[in-house]
Amino acid sequence: MKKFTRSALAAAVLTVGSTGGVAFTSTAAAELSVNIGAVSNYYFRGFSESDDGAAIQGGIDYEHASGFYAGTWLSNVDFGDDTSYELDLYAGFADEFASGFGYDVGYIYYAYPDARDDTGSLSADFGEIYGEVSFDTGTVGLYGGMAYVVHDSDDSALQDDDMYFYAGLDIPFMDVYSAGFLVGRTRFDDSDAENYTHYTASLARDAGDWGEFSLNLEYVDESDEDLGAWVGWSKTF
Numbered sequence: 001m002k003k004f005t006r007s008a009l010a011a012a013v014l015t016v017g018s019t020g021g022v023a024f025t026s027t028a029a030a031e032l033s034v035n036i037g038a039v040s041n042y043y044f045r046g047f048s049e050s051d052d053g054a055a056i057q058g059g060i061d062y063e064h065a066s067g068f069y070a071g072t073w074l075s076n077v078d079f080g081d082d083t084s085y086e087l088d089l090y091a092g093f094a095d096e097f098a099s100g101f102g103y104d105v106g107y108i109y110y111a112y113p114d115a116r117d118d119t120g121s122l123s124a125d126f127g128e129i130y131g132e133v134s135f136d137t138g139t140v141g142l143y144g145g146m147a148y149v150v151h152d153s154d155d156s157a158l159q160d161d162d163m164y165f166y167a168g169l170d171i172p173f174m175d176v177y178s179a180g181f182l183v184g185r186t187r188f189d190d191s192d193a194e195n196y197t198h199y200t201a202s203l204a205r206d207a208g209d210w211g212e213f214s215l216n217l218e219y220v221d222e223s224d225e226d227l228g229a230w231v232g233w234s235k236t237f
């Protein structure tokens with residue numbers, strides 16, 4: 001899913017992802033941007049969405065000086081059925097002030113257009129409202145937020161009232177590198193579902209006109225899965 005713009009790949013540890021925030025300063029002019037990327041494994045909150053395979057991803061974002069943003073993001077997925085891609089649609093408000101404090105609130109809809117039940121109805125879609133606060137000290141960026149499911153289809157991965165909480169930090173160094181760390185907690189409303197915590201870490205390098213490259217690690221507690229690792233590339237135009 002669409003990532004926060006603190007770093008298209010260093011922030012990919014949120015996937016999810018997190019949510020679709022696009023933070024920018026209040027003096028920014030309205031603009032349209034396009035992003036593309038490729039990852040060796042598409043993770044969402046600690047679990048592979050591509051059956052441990054590669055994914056091609058990309059999206060379009062609109063940002064306005066008022067703080068409003070909207071966009072869409074696309075990725076191939078592999079759930080072991082006929083579902084082949086994910087399409088995210090999102091909108092919200094975000095800003096970052098001279099003090100280093102920032103915020104981001106909005107709504108994101110996760111659509112899986114070719115995931116349908118026996119009646120032909122969409123069966124995997126769900127939507128979340130989200131919020132994040134952040135603080136950039138210049139030496140390290142701190143952030144935390146939550147997402148709350150407000151709509152789900154019959155067979156969606158998350159259900160109404162499920163919640164996701166996360167906190168993390170980004171540490172830039174040597175001008176072109178950034179280290180990212182995040183802890184996220186998924187809490188299911190269904191008492192029979194097992195809540196879990198995932199941990200992510202990333203090292204990203206800004207390669208200028210060549211985009212951004214990253215190495216990422218994923219770990220989920222109470223899971224039979226081993227430590228996961230993936231590499232990625234992204235570029236924004």
